[in-house]
Amino acid sequence: MIYFDNSATTFPKPEEVTANTFSFLKTSCANPGRSAHKMSIESSRQVFECRFEIANMFNINDPTDIAFTKNCSEALNIGIFSNLEENDHVITSVLEHNSIIRALEHIKSEKNIEITYLNPDEDMTITDHHIENNIKPNTKMVVLGHANNLVGTFYDIEKIGQITKKYNILFMVDAAQSAGKKNIDVQKMNIDILCAPGHKSLYGFTGTGFIYANEQAKVKPVLYGGTGSFSDDIYQPEIMPDKLETGTLNVVGIKSLLEGIRWINSVGIDIIGAKENALAKYIIRKLIEIEGVTVYTPLNDELAGIVSFNIDGLDSSFVAGVLDLKYDIAVRGGLHCNPLGHRYLGTLESGFIRASLSYFNNMNEADKFISAVKSIKSSSDLNI
Ligand SMILES: Cc1ncc(COP(=O)(O)O)c(C=O)c1O
Structure with missing residues (x-):
């Protein structure tokens, strides 16, 4: 997993x-x-x-x-x-x-x-x-x-x-x-x-x-x-x-x-923070390149290892389920106990997918995750 x-x-x-x-x-x-x-x-x-x-x-x-x-x-x-x-x-x-x-x-x-x-x-x-x-x-x-x-x-x-x-x-x-x-x-x-x-x-x-x-x-x-x-x-x-x-x-x-x-x-706190920040930004940059993916996390200098996004047209809980069952990747879809934030972002209906990292995650996992998102996106384009 x-x-x-x-x-x-x-x-x-x-x-x-x-x-x-x-x-x-x-x-x-x-x-x-x-x-x-x-x-x-x-x-x-x-x-x-x-x-x-x-x-x-x-x-x-x-x-x-x-x-x-x-x-x-x-x-x-x-x-x-x-x-x-x-x-x-x-x-x-x-x-x-x-x-x-x-x-x-x-x-x-x-x-x-x-x-x-x-x-x-x-x-x-x-x-x-x-x-x-x-x-x-x-x-x-x-x-x-x-x-x-x-x-x-x-x-x-x-x-x-x-x-x-x-x-x-x-x-x-x-x-x-x-x-x-x-x-x-x-x-x-x-x-x-x-x-x-x-x-x-x-x-x-x-x-x-x-x-x-x-x-x-x-x-x-x-x-x-x-x-x-x-x-x-x-x-x-x-x-x-x-x-x-x-x-x-x-x-x-x-x-x-x-x-x-x-x-x-x-x-070291700084080392942990820097690693998560770098990995989060790497994932964001890759996700932004995928047409039909909307990324909600801004590319600020420092991020707390969280990347939030949606595949346009797909329910976030559905995508989270596919990532889990088909690709063995655990993320959280839905509203994250934060209704006002989702309302502010316009995602109260759809929710979004939150990928949240720790010190133990790595580039290899990030790449597998990105390719899973790409596959889900292309399957949805083909209606399969
Ligand atoms: C920003 C924030 N505050 C508070 C909490 C609540 O934490 P706990 O589940 O430990 O009660 C969470 C949990 O995700 C959180 O993200």
Whole structure:
């Protein structure tokens, strides 16, 4: 199988991730922070090290400002629901994932909040001028992705962070499509809340993610219960990360995330990002040459390893199915949990095909993919 569905979750995971995680699972995986025996202590150590490595990767001062979640959606929900109050205004964009849009629209259905949906520039990016032009006296938060999941363009979050800082507005970043492939520095970029999945480009297992929130941002628990700490108290702890980490943690997943981050550090974020960017551009240039193929990803300098396109006249889910069944190539058709982005691009009816790359993809796979698209296109021309 040629796996080009890495924006959904990465595959394969690096050998070091699976081998070291399974070894931990077989020898010392117990419940962290609950008991005082050696295996529990070892499990707590793995959780601590993962928090520490996340802090290092994103230049977070205090690792205890990071709480583990089961995915990026949970992290985004916590960030949004903890901070938006009655009469607040929030700025986001039409290119954001439903885990932002649905959370915002849900609050709007219950509270009087106002949402501004920004349209991107022609190069499918959101920049500081979009933000500055839309700030109101009651603007509480800017909620944006770093790279969008439809076409893989990056936003200049450093410049946006300068604006949110200037106006004292919370800046929440969804790093689902960028963490591990482009540097993020929460201090330099003035990010107040950072959310990321562990299972995509951080190369951990599914069931992992995290939220970081600084002292300006609030975090409210979604679950109440045992944390292994303050056990004489009937109230949920007020401190991070205990406040958010109710119940037994996904220790195996967290260990895999730790190994994923270690692997990324050993290869280098810049090298991973550059490889995916080069491969994405190679595929785009080849697809553009095929008559009757529409490419939606613009040829920006830097892309997050995503190439989106349609074969004109063919349904995207049908093409994704043919690529899978006939050519053994995994891609994603349809709407990618991003209805507003597809509406903006005029592809709400048809969807499109998203080929999303990881460090483990190569030119040879790209060439096979391009020739498969060409064959599907010519078969459709011949009506076969
Ligand atoms: C931009 C973006 N944000 C958030 C998410 C949600 O991530 P998760 O599936 O880990 O909840 C995704 C998932 O594809 C995404 O692409």
